[in-house]
Amino acid sequence: MAEVILKNITKSFAGHRALDELSMIVPDGSFVVLLGPTGAGKTTTLRMVSGLDNPDVGEIMIGGRSMRGLTPAQRNVAMVFQQYSLYPHLSVRQNLEFPLKSPLLKTPQRIIDEKVNTVAEILQISHKLDNKATALSGGEMQRVSIGRALVRNPQIYLMDEPLSSLDAKLRADLRIELKSIQAKSGATLLYVTHDQVEAMTMATHVGVLHEGRLAQFGSPREIYEQPVSVYAATRLGQPRINVLPAELFPGAPANAKSIGLRPEHIAQGDGQEATVTRVEHLGDQTRLHLSFKKHNLITVTEAHTALRSGEIVKIQPNKPLYFDAAGMRLV
Numbered sequence: 001m002a003e004v005i006l007k008n009i010t011k012s013f014a015g016h017r018a019l020d021e022l023s024m025i026v027p028d029g030s031f032v033v034l035l036g037p038t039g040a041g042k043t044t045t046l047r048m049v050s051g052l053d054n055p056d057v058g059e060i061m062i063g064g065r066s067m068r069g070l071t072p073a074q075r076n077v078a079m080v081f082q083q084y085s086l087y088p089h090l091s092v093r094q095n096l097e098f099p100l101k102s103p104l105l106k107t108p109q110r111i112i113d114e115k116v117n118t119v120a121e122i123l124q125i126s127h128k129l130d131n132k133a134t135a136l137s138g139g140e141m142q143r144v145s146i147g148r149a150l151v152r153n154p155q156i157y158l159m160d161e162p163l164s165s166l167d168a169k170l171r172a173d174l175r176i177e178l179k180s181i182q183a184k185s186g187a188t189l190l191y192v193t194h195d196q197v198e199a200m201t202m203a204t205h206v207g208v209l210h211e212g213r214l215a216q217f218g219s220p221r222e223i224y225e226q227p228v229s230v231y232a233a234t235r236l237g238q239p240r241i242n243v244l245p246a247e248l249f250p251g252a253p254a255n256a257k258s259i260g261l262r263p264e265h266i267a268q269g270d271g272q273e274a275t276v277t278r279v280e281h282l283g284d285q286t287r288l289h290l291s292f293k294k295h296n297l298i299t300v301t302e303a304h305t306a307l308r309s310g311e312i313v314k315i316q317p318n319k320p321l322y323f324d325a326a327g328m329r330l331v
C-alpha cells in the first residue's frame with residue numbers, strides 16, 4: 001500500500017498553532033494510533049493527510065509522492081470522521097454503495113452487492129440495509145460510515161474515533177475485525193482514539209501528540225514501558241500511571257523530581273505504609289486506591305482480596321520511572 005510522511009507541518013487557525021512543525025513517518029502497512037488530549041491536533045493531522053485541508057507550511061508525501069495540490073479524491077484515502085456524515089436521504093445500502101458507484105470505476109453491480117453484503121455482515125448491520133440512514137441509532141450510523149470506507153480499496157485509511165459511540169461488546173468485536181482487515185489487506189491505517197485498549201491492542205505504532213507536536217512515536221509497548229516524558233507516560237495505561245514526588249521513596253537518582261509507577265508496579269508486602277481508601281472489584285482484578293503521604297495512588301491486586309477500606313498495606317516501587325524537573329525521563 002503506501003507510506004505516509006508528514007514533513008514539518010504547521011497549521012494555524014486564527015493565530016493558534018493547531019500543528020506546530022509536526023513530522024512523522026507512518027510506515028507502509030502499519031496501524032498507527034494517534035493519542036493526545038482534546039485539542040492536541042489529531043483530527044487536524046488526519047485532515048491534512050486526507051487533503052480536506054492543507055498545511056500552511058510543510059509537506060505530505062504518500063507512497064513517495066508529494067500530495068501538494070491534490071484533492072482528496074486524487075489521494076485515494078478513505079476517511080471515517082468523528083461525526084458520521086451519511087447521505088440522509090439514502091438507505092444504508094445506497095450509502096454503502098456510494099463510493100463504488102462512481103462512473104469512473106465502472107464496478108459491476110454483482111461485485112458491488114458482494115462487497116456491500118460482506119461489509120454489512122462484518123459490521124453487523126445486514127438487517128438495516130433497507131433503512132433510511134436517518135432511521136439509525138448513533139452506533140449504527142457510525143458503523144455505516146466505517147462501512148463506506150471499507151468497501152473501497154484506498155491506499156490509506158484515516159479513522160477518527162470510529163468506535164467511540166458503540167457499546168462495549170460491539171467495540172470489542174469490531175476492534176478485532178478492523179485489525180484483521182488491516183492485517184489481511186496490508187492497508188496503512190492512521191487511527192485516532194481515546195480508548196486505551198484500542199491503542200494497546202490494535203496499534204503497531206503509537207504517535208503521542210502534544211500541542212501539535214509529536215511527543216513520542218513507537219510501539220505501544222515502548223511507549224508504555226519506556227515513555228520519554230511524564231506527558232507520554234500518562235497517555236497510555238488505564239488506570240493512569242501514578243506520578244509522585246521522587247523524594248517519597250528511597251533510591252531515586254539525585255536529579256529526579258518525580259517518580260512514575262504504573263498501577264501494577266507497586267509491590268505489596270514490604271516497604272512503607274499506605275492506607276486503603278477504596279476497593280474496586282472489577283471481576284478479573286481489584287483496584288486499590290491508597291493514600292500515601294497525602295498523595296493518592298492506584299494499584300491493582302488479586303480479584304478476591306479481603307482488603308477493605310481503612311486497612312494499612314505496605315508498598316514499595318517495582319520498575320520505577322524517574323523524571324526530571326521538566327518532566328523528561330531520566331534513563
Ligand SMILES: Nc1ncnc2c1ncn2[C@@H]1O[C@H](COP(=O)(O)OP(=O)(O)OP(=O)(O)O)[C@@H](O)[C@H]1O
Nearest residue numbers: 013014017018036037038039040041042043044045
Ligand atoms: N476549522 C477550525 N477552525 C478553528 N480552529 C480549529 C479548526 N480546526 C481545529 N481547530 C483548533 O485546532 C486545535 C486542534 O484541533 P483538533 O480538532 O485537531 O484536535 P483533536 O486532537 O482532534 O481534539 P479532540 O480529541 O477533541 O477531537 C484546537 O485548538 C482546535 O480548536
Ligand SMILES: [Mg+2]
Nearest residue numbers: 042043044082
Ligand atoms: Mg478530533
